[in-house]
Amino acid sequence: MSEQRRGAPRSEAARIAILEATARLVRERGYEQLSMEGVAAAAHVGKQTIYRWWGSKSELVAESMLDGFLMPGGEEPPNTGDLRADLAAWLREIFVFVESPDNELMLRSLVSAATVSREIGARLHEQLGAGSALTRRIDDAAATGEIRSGLLGQDVGELLIGAVVLRVLTREPTGPDLPGRLVRSILGDAPS
Amino acid sequence: MSEQRRGAPRSEAARIAILEATARLVRERGYEQLSMEGVAAAAHVGKQTIYRWWGSKSELVAESMLDGFLMPGGEEPPNTGDLRADLAAWLREIFVFVESPDNELMLRSLVSAATVSREIGARLHEQLGAGSALTRRIDDAAATGEIRSGLLGQDVGELLIGAVVLRVLTREPTGPDLPGRLVRSILGDAPS
DNA sequence: TCATCTAGACGCAACGTCTCGTATTGTAGA
DNA sequence: TCTACAATACGAGACGTTGCGTCTAGATGA
Structure with missing residues (x-):
């Protein structure tokens, strides 16, 4: 059933570099000032590599957050009984x-x-x-x-x-x- | 005390046209898709007239809202006693x-x-x-x-x-x- | 006289697409 | 088993387009 794909597989290193660069730039400059070109340059990655896997800036920021590059894990409230x-x-x-x-x-x-x-x-x-x-x-x-x-x-x-x-x-x-x-x-x- | 300004005063017609165009375009396309050029064209106004009075897209959207072009006035809760x-x-x-x-x-x-x-x-x-x-x-x-x-x-x-x-x-x-x-x-x- | 207006030219930044040449993988033929 | 070849991803960056924010020009009105 699982048809084998041909060609080079997706580069995990590139994926990580892009998400990390996104997180860093968001922290430094905020959402509006974030540019795809800036991310590509900071991650040492071709723009196409970003556009191949993410359709928009918001998707990119989303995944950067969901994978924990942006937000810390959900903190649980303490439990002292009160x-x-x-x-x-x-x-x-x-x-x-x-x-x-x-x-x-x-x-x-x-x-x-x-x-x-x-x-x-x-x-x-x-x-x-x-x-x-x-x-x-x-x-x-x-x-x-x-x-x-x-x-x-x-x-x-x-x-x-x-x-x-x-x-x-x-x-x-x-x-x-x-x-x-x-x-x-x-x-x-x-x-x- | 009130120093008389000289020259033409601010055009209220232009102000209204800009705020209305902003409200219309925000409703139609949303914040990200809103462009200053688009507002200027839709309001039949020079770009300079916008930049003279508003510094950024967010300020423009803000005033459009605050003047009631976007948001209806704050509704008051009813008062039936309950x-x-x-x-x-x-x-x-x-x-x-x-x-x-x-x-x-x-x-x-x-x-x-x-x-x-x-x-x-x-x-x-x-x-x-x-x-x-x-x-x-x-x-x-x-x-x-x-x-x-x-x-x-x-x-x-x-x-x-x-x-x-x-x-x-x-x-x-x-x-x-x-x-x-x-x-x-x-x-x-x-x-x- | 002087500030405002519409219109649009200007250089710049970023957009999203496309094309290179290269690397890495699976498939097929020798 | 070894060797082509096809398919896909990669970095890099050229490309035309859009919108940015500034600037100038000429007209209008207080």
Whole structure:
């Protein structure tokens, strides 16, 4: 069944070099300033080699992210038994990451790419949505009565992550108490 | 004090034509495909007239939005006395608007522009943030005890609007019950 | 008089396609 | 087994096109 292809196989070295160069240039200059010519030059690769495998800038940025060259792996929230504190700590970490000048350009580039490519949007949702550790953690808490029942982990996750994305867009500075406020806005205070 | 300027004043006709052409082209082709040359041609305007008043594509798209050529004015949530129902209805309207194929390109263009221009981000926050009717409505409800105290209108608004923005990015279809679920995720069920 | 207007020329950067010559693989014939 | 040859990928870069942002020209209007 598996018809053998002829000719030279795809060069893994070129693929890696292109994705790494893309990640580096996105971090340095951002999405709009990223050019295919720049990537080709930085990766010491012919332009055709890029266009052969990726159709557009957004696809390229997408794969660079999905393969972990751009974004670190999804951090899981800690688990100390106190869901509210855990979520607030997790959010605080994320806000620190988001507000770091080193990551600003990269994150906005990711959002830009998502506005252009349906695929990135889908992967974004996949990586953040149902099935993540965050979602399960909240569902468990609802089942054990730590938080009020009726709460869906997926919905709570969307609200929290949405707030983070909104901050990326508005560039409003976050105060140290924002994570706690947001978590309590949803889950309320712990039962005494 | 008011020094009289000499020479011809700025042409309001040209300004309107440019902003309208920008809005039309953004709706038709999206942010990335929008070109300054295209706007100049469509508005029957010299390129210099655009560059004289706007410094970049993102600024142009920003003003086109802020002046109402792109976005409809901020809709206020209805007020029937039942905050949960009002917010759900308001969210439902927004999701319908967001998911309309006519508005998809425009909204993603707005997000793109916000990733590029700090000003748009700030205006976005200004238009959606504290001081809006939504925020006041929630603060009032917290004061009268319709919802639990300790909730800040600004935080709740950020969570809800963030969820909308996230949907714009992930392009996940929304179910008819999502607005109600999101509102109840935050406010809980009405006290019986 | 002076700032604005439309129109378009200008040099430059990047686009996406195409063509080289070379390297690397599978297939087929000697 | 050894040797052509076909197929494909590669780096490099030429090519025409598009859009960039600046600049000049001549007309218009306060």
